[in-house]
Amino acid sequence: MKIRWRLTWYGIGFTALSLAGFIIVIILLVAGASGEDQDKLLAGIADGSADVIESLDAPLELSSSPLVVDANVSDQPFTTVYDDSGAVLHSTGVVDGLPLHLPAAVVVEALSSGQSQADVDGVRVQVRRWENPTLGVGVVAVGQSLRVAKQQVAGLTAFLVIFGVVALVAAGIGAWFMSGRALRPLRLLAETTDEIGATGNLSQRLPPVRQNDEVGALSESFNTMLEGIETARHDRELTIDAQKRFVADASHELRSPLTSIRANAGFLAGNPHASAQDRAEATKDISDEADRMTLLIDSLLALARGDAETDGSEAHIPVDLSGVVRSVQRRARNLAVEVAVQTPDTCIVMGDHAQLAELVWILVDNADKHGGDTVSITVVERQGEVKIVVEDDG
Template identity: 30%
Template sequence: MRRLSLRTRLLLLTSGLLLAGLTLVSAVVAENLQRYQLDRIDRQLRSFTDLVSRVPTTGPPTTADPRARPELLDPALDLVGSPSLVYLDSAGTVVGGLHSTQLNDATLPSRDNLRTMRADGTAVELPAADGSGRWRAVARPTVGWDGRVVAAAPLTEADATIARLRTSSLVSGALLLVLLTAAGWFALGRGLRPLRRIEQTAAAIADGDLTQRVPALASPRTEIGHLASSLNTMLGQLEQAFADRAASEARMRTFLSDVSHELRTPLFGIKGSTELYRMGGLPERTDVDETMRRIDLEATRLTGLTEDLLLLARLDEAPDGSLDPTPMDLRTLATDARHDLRALDPSRPVELTGPGGAGSPGPAPVHADEARLRQVVTNLVGNAAAHTPPGTPVRIGVGTAYGRAVLEVADDGPGLTAEQAGRVFDRFYRADRSRNHAGGASTGLGLAIARSLARAHGGDVELETAVGEGACFRLSLPLLADD
């Protein structure tokens, strides 16, 4: 059965149920018809025996020879529904009777069976003397003398009617079963067509085409429609999951390549300096001092890079695990950021305003780790100083906007393209994509760390920029609750 198709199994099941139903209906109809005919014959026999038994006589009535007037006797017996009438005395001996001329004695009920009948009007079934058929008989006591009268009718016609009914039911049922089975085959084929479409879609997806979707095969309120909708949702999630995995693998490869390069550069510098010293290439003390200074710079750069990577790893694993939050105000960080910018470039104008450049600085109370937020602001300020020409004005805005505490670092520099703005928070991303940067220069982790720290506090760092219109980095954090 498991090797058969779903269409064949459904068809066999429905055909079996249909066959069982037709058989049951045929049996019930035949049984009811047979019972009806027996009841009808029994009523006729009881009525006839009641009528005959009440005729007052002093002995068995005289019965004429049935062969004398068959044209009168046979229709009369058929009319009352009793082709055979028998009188029995008290000893059970047949003392008279008559029957249709169309019957012979061999086809009548045997006299021994007639003697055993009870004269209470109960209808009984008796076999013919020669076993050729069945009879229905009723006995009543006579009036005026001690005897019984028995009326009997053959069941030949009733049995023939039942046989014809069963034959017609069998033939019509077989034809109906064949027709409905053929109709069911085509109906199931049409009904299962959506499942075949789903199967084809699944096969295409199994071959690697994740863009395939199940077409709208039926109304979403039907089982097939609901299944198609659920499958499309699942397929969309699978496609997105595979795309995310591919993108994650691509980012990981890029990340490992960048990490390898960033680690290799200072390590090669340190190793080259030590090889030069070992080969005697530093004869003067001043040469040794300069080489040690370069080694110290590369080691410092390597240490900072390692610490940044460890911080990002901790933030990825447990964003709030390394925080020590306390109540504070972002205005403190904004004031310190203005002093840091002036120290880095005294010629650079620095303005301290409210969010969006409107008004004066406002309060921005938050519950945060001040040291980590200071690291965020330092990265934002250092980014503005490193990627804008000297003397470019910078605005630092702080206050409350849209129900959140906000600190902005905006510059009037060259700005970024949309593609650069979309990747500026990626790790190791630099807008110029140059790997040849001086020691201590940015490794492309500052903004990634800033965003990770902001999100660990329940906030975020956003960028608004356009080519030629500068850039505005906005740190937003949840406000400190009033209590």
């Protein structure tokens, strides 16, 4: 069952219990008050009747007044006069077709104390003592069916039950709408979560909630969590991109020194009778390229760790450009093309030895793949500027 339905039923249940307690208390109070009101009414009539009888100077006869009230069907009060033995002298009503018969104990109590009350045959009775010089002593009883009080209670009960049903319906509707309003952020949270799961779009957010309660705090916490996840995902994507660049850079940067080492190793293996100078130069190239590889690996590892912070100082150191060109010439010994070099004995420039050598080597390697049979590398120094010219006959 959904939370909204549970909250609605909780509200209806609480309202039902409250209304039931309220209705029970009201009915008990009204039932007591109805009995008291009926007793007051009957007592007033009984007192008046006793006063009237005490002032009479003629005897009462049972048949002198018509019997007009049947307590079985009528709710009207009626009066019955008794002598001191409980015999009926006069009556304006009957119960089951006969005048109301008072128990002897009720008559005795009224004669001794002046008044009494009782429920007799479904009739509420107030009894008063009277004394008349002509008639002697007796009691007068004023009765009314107990249905009166019961009908009042029944009517009130019906009204309260109808009112309770209407109140429960209203409470249910109110609880439904109020719970829906209170749970709206949770519904939006579920919808947003489902949409994020379906689309992977972490930029979505819950709308701001002005409620300063647990639901508002939950919405704010959820948005904060989404922001954190989005940031972490962005950082992860940047890390993956950096790793891809690292692999690409490593593949590119390590290819050239490996090619040079393989070329010089092939030269040494294929030319065992090469001159000592050529062998020394090849060995030096292998050592230089190994050092270069070490430097590249250290730089790439630093880049992978994210701490490769350079200020460009390595690109502004003195480099012998003539030596760079001659090292490329030696690396190209095993290529299909013949590399000719024209360069001054020494040509000092500010730069990075490895990057300059890599640049020249790329041009020579491209000429080997797509050019002719000869590649010339010329270093021209003029008016403080140095130019490297790579040409092929293809």
